Amino acid sequence: GALVYQYPRRTICKSGTSMRMECQAVGFQATSVAWYRQSPQKTFELIALSTVNSAIKYEQNFTQEKFPISHPNLSFSSMTVLNAYLEDRGLYLCGARSNNQAPLFGEGTRLSVL
Amino acid sequence: GEQVEQLPSILRVQERSSASINCTYENSASNYFPWYKQEPGENPKLIIDIRSNMERKQIQGLIVLLDKKAKRFSLHITDTQPADSAMYFCAAGITGNTRKLIFGLGTTLQVQP
Numbered sequence: 001g002a003l004v005y006q007y008p009r010r011t012i013c014k015s016g017t018s019m020r021m022e023c024q025a026v027g028f029q030a031t032s033v034a035w036y037r038q039s040p041q042k043t044f045e046l047i048a049l050s051t052v053n054s055a056i057k058y059e060q061n062f063t064q065e066k067f068p069i070s071h072p073n074l075s076f077s078s079m080t081v082l083n084a085y086l087e088d089r090g091l092y093l094c095g096a097r098s099n100n101q102a103p104l105f106g107e108g109t110r111l112s113v114l
Numbered sequence: 115g116e117q118v119e120q121l122p123s124i125l126r127v128q129e130r131s132s133a134s135i136n137c138t139y140e141n142s143a144s145n146y147f148p149w150y151k152q153e154p155g156e157n158p159k160l161i162i163d164i165r166s167n168m169e170r171k172q173i174q175g176l177i178v179l180l181d182k183k184a185k186r187f188s189l190h191i192t193d194t195q196p197a198d199s200a201m202y203f204c205a206a207g208i209t210g211n212t213r214k215l216i217f218g219l220g221t222t223l224q225v226q227p
Contacts, residue, residue: 034214034215036217043217043219043220044203044217045218046214046215049214093158095155097216102148102160102163102215103215104160105157105159106157107156107157111194
């Protein structure tokens, strides 16, 4: 079956440091990957939408300088949170989709910032 | 606009009764409406979806209705069980890889025995 793996599941970083998270699509071709952040208040914020062979589109309030994303092939995407601070904490979800299907979400990477 | 409004934010029902969650959307071009269930500590999981060429879809005890004129769609859970307790998110979007899904703020469903 189709699955999305995210790594790591949980991470803690010191304020001002950076951390990288990965998203792996298994069993299907992830032609687009959307990165979301689910805040402690449970709302979904779309960070960026990445489509293979197209430019990555960042949402307002999110920038490539802060959340650089790599989507080199149809099975893998990664995102880095640079200079993480308290407001960056939350559950980062990768939603990978193939053509017109609904995105499948990974288990998420839960980021805590000290 | 692209907002998706979801109500109620909290829903408490008795076991075996029905639960209904309503969402409205702003973008009239939206043609795809999935629903996700998220249990504590878990990732959101797709439970049912509907496309704009349908008005009603049912999968077992889950029913989704779509009113395109009113830009409104809803999830109805019949014969609720305690295992249905979770957060539910609606989303609206346009099919196609370059299109994003906009999520509602979620509904916490509590099914009381």
